[in-house]
Amino acid sequence: MEEFDVSGRIAELCEARSWSYYRLAKASGIPYSTLSTMLHKSNVPSLPSLMKICQGFGITLAQFFSAEDEGARLTADQRRCLRSWDGLDERGKALALAYMQGLLDRQKSGQDPL
Numbered sequence: 001m002e003e004f005d006v007s008g009r010i011a012e013l014c015e016a017r018s019w020s021y022y023r024l025a026k027a028s029g030i031p032y033s034t035l036s037t038m039l040h041k042s043n044v045p046s047l048p049s050l051m052k053i054c055q056g057f058g059i060t061l062a063q064f065f066s067a068e069d070e071g072a073r074l075t076a077d078q079r080r081c082l083r084s085w086d087g088l089d090e091r092g093k094a095l096a097l098a099y100m101q102g103l104l105d106r107q108k109s110g111q112d113p114l
Helices: 008-016 021-028 032-040 047-057 061-065 076-086 089-107
Strands: none
Touching: 008 021, 008 032, 008 089, 021 032, 021 047, 032 047, 032 061, 076 089
């Protein structure tokens, strides 16, 4: 059985989001020095650390270990939307969701969404 490259997957997810390791450390609540040691010294993160990393990325462990490239199935507009989403704080995300729901509701009722 082929061994899964955890460090490579973390690097791939950071690159897909245009995140630095420092940003991931902040998002996951893991000290940057700890994250850097994990990635550069080929230490495999513990399960609790990996769960924090996944939380930082906003993905599940299953998505982390998924062999499918979720990003490859997204359109350019969807990827742009997700990059914008990643830049929002929790309040911004709540407002964005409410706005999108309002647009959907108007569209379903036959009203011009704008």
